[in-house]
Amino acid sequence: MPGQKIAIILLRLGLAFVFFYAAIASFTSPDDWIGFFPMFVKNILPAQFLLTAFSLYELILGFWLLSGRWPVLSAALSALSILGIIVFNFGAMDIVFRDVGLFFAALALALLNRNT
Numbered sequence: 001m002p003g004q005k006i007a008i009i010l011l012r013l014g015l016a017f018v019f020f021y022a023a024i025a026s027f028t029s030p031d032d033w034i035g036f037f038p039m040f041v042k043n044i045l046p047a048q049f050l051l052t053a054f055s056l057y058e059l060i061l062g063f064w065l066l067s068g069r070w071p072v073l074s075a076a077l078s079a080l081s082i083l084g085i086i087v088f089n090f091g092a093m094d095i096v097f098r099d100v101g102l103f104f105a106a107l108a109l110a111l112l113n114r115n116t
Helices: 002-028 030-036 047-067 071-088 090-114
Strands: none
Touching (some): 002 030, 002 071, 002 090, 030 047, 047 071, 071 090
């Protein structure tokens, strides 16, 4: 199905963009992003290390999504990552409500790839 293949590519591009944007923005404006980490994690690891490590993880995940290798795993990991952001920032739903749609897009990508 050509339509399904195009949908998969669009979902991969969209999710990769989200991870790239967040990673780059956290390097350029770290104070805007560190608050999304739960306090118990910030009490364990230094904030700058935590933010840098997660930003690198996001860059790797973005490139992995674009590569198309092991697509179910990369999409599932994307969904879990976004779900973690939602759960640990539930009190900021006015900000993270968009992540709910991204979570379901990542799940859809995993399911679409499972059947290809």
